[in-house]
Amino acid sequence: MRHGIYPGAPKYPFTPGYDIAGYIEKTGESVKEFKPGERVVALTQFGGYAQYVCVDKNIPIKIPDKMDLDAAVSLVLNYITAFQMIHSTARLKKGNTVLIHSAAGGVGTALLQLGKVMGLKIYGTASVMKHTIVEKYGFAIDYKNEDFVQRIKELEPEGLDAVFDPIGGDNWERSLKTLKKDGQLIGFGGLSMFNRDRLISNHLTVISTKENFIFYRVPVNNHEQLKENYTKLLKLYEEKLIDPIVGKILALEEVRTAHKLLSEGRIIGKIILNCS
Ligand SMILES: NC(=O)c1ccc[n+]([C@@H]2O[C@H](COP(=O)([O-])OP(=O)(O)OC[C@H]3O[C@@H](n4cnc5c(N)ncnc54)[C@H](OP(=O)(O)O)[C@@H]3O)[C@@H](O)[C@H]2O)c1
Structure with a gap:
């Protein structure tokens, strides 16, 4: 995506960021499914490197109250x-x-x-x-x-x-x-x-x-299937059968370092950017 050859990516300049976890800040007037403060993950495909992300109501998936956000986001795209x-x-x-x-x-x-x-x-x-x-x-x-x-x-x-x-x-x-x-x-x-x-x-x-x-291509628009799979993964996580490996957590400002580490193959597991 960084090299501008990802299928379907917007033209430069655009904000990358495929998978996110966080809190609902605000909802549209007609949205009944979510309330501010609820914790969710989402497969955004683009736009995730940001403090606030606006997504369609079909995209977020609720996560358990006490679930660690780093684990929650690791389960989205990779798992x-x-x-x-x-x-x-x-x-x-x-x-x-x-x-x-x-x-x-x-x-x-x-x-x-x-x-x-x-x-x-x-x-x-x-x-x-x-x-x-x-x-x-x-x-x-x-x-x-x-x-x-x-x-x-x-x-x-x-x-x-x-x-x-x-x-x-x-x-x-x-x-x-x-x-x-x-x-x-x-x-x-x-x-x-x-x-x-x-x-x-x-x-x-x-x-x-x-x-x-x-x-294989992850079916980014099949929200029901993504939710179904994520629910199964949550169960495996709660049963301690899977445990996502987070190689590094960096602030959004350190995104260049994150990409350098990835392109040099120096990370085991996933890198998380903290955008708060
Ligand atoms: N199709 C889909 O829907 C889908 C979904 C998710 C990800 N992906 C793609 O899957 C790929 C892997 O993603 P990831 O997040 O698992 O990657 P990653 O965590 O960045 O892992 C990359 C690792 O691959 C190894 N590697 C071996 N040969 C390499 C080479 N020629 N160039 C670069 N790295 C090489 C390196 O480890 P060693 O030190 O062991 O060599 C490197 O650390 C990416 O291309 C990503 O875009 C596709």
Whole structure:
């Protein structure tokens, strides 16, 4: 989004910020669903880097009174994405084998935790310094120093049921080689291709023709489905089955640092911007 190539993003200048948590300050005259002071989260897609955000009444989701706002906001984009990819896109079952790329990232750590809840056998690629977190949930692969395709061939000779891949480009081609015949590659980002926008769409068009490949996009306008998923995630959180990892909390004024840390891959889990 920062590079101006996010599909559907407004023209510059615009305010980014995909997911937020906070308090209802004021409602429109006809709004009966919310009252000032209530605590909510929302998937805004844009505009979240702000002290006040105006959204349609269908967008906010109420959260429990005592719930920590940092945990609440962490569950929105990353966990809904991970939840839908595991349960709806890949339709995985207990005991299935999966590879999670960028496993120590925001979505990656959500996939690790939800995968463990489901009883999946998990492999995850990450930089060595982030292996401790991956090893809590599965087997860590140092993708920078070893060939993950070869490693999976050794560890799972029959291949995997699914691979979750936000890296894109050649990584998608290589991920396909780790699958069982009926396994699925779920692409959901293009971290390796962000500054070559034409290449992203060209490559996506080419790889989309492969029957084992599906590109997941969070359904930002399906508010009922998002609420339903979030409610299930809240239950898992209350039962202490998931626990979002917050790598850093920074003030809104420090947003440049936040983006620098993200682009240098120095964060495990999610960064939260405090806009109050
Ligand atoms: N499709 C959707 O609906 C959807 C929803 C949510 C997010 N996303 C996308 O999913 C992707 C991951 O999001 P996230 O929040 O989990 O990311 P993140 O927390 O910023 O994690 C990124 C991590 O990926 C690893 N990585 C591996 N290869 C990389 C490369 N070539 N370039 C950059 N990083 C690389 C790095 O960790 P190591 O140190 O381990 O290499 C880096 O720290 C993003 O592209 C995001 O836009 C898509």
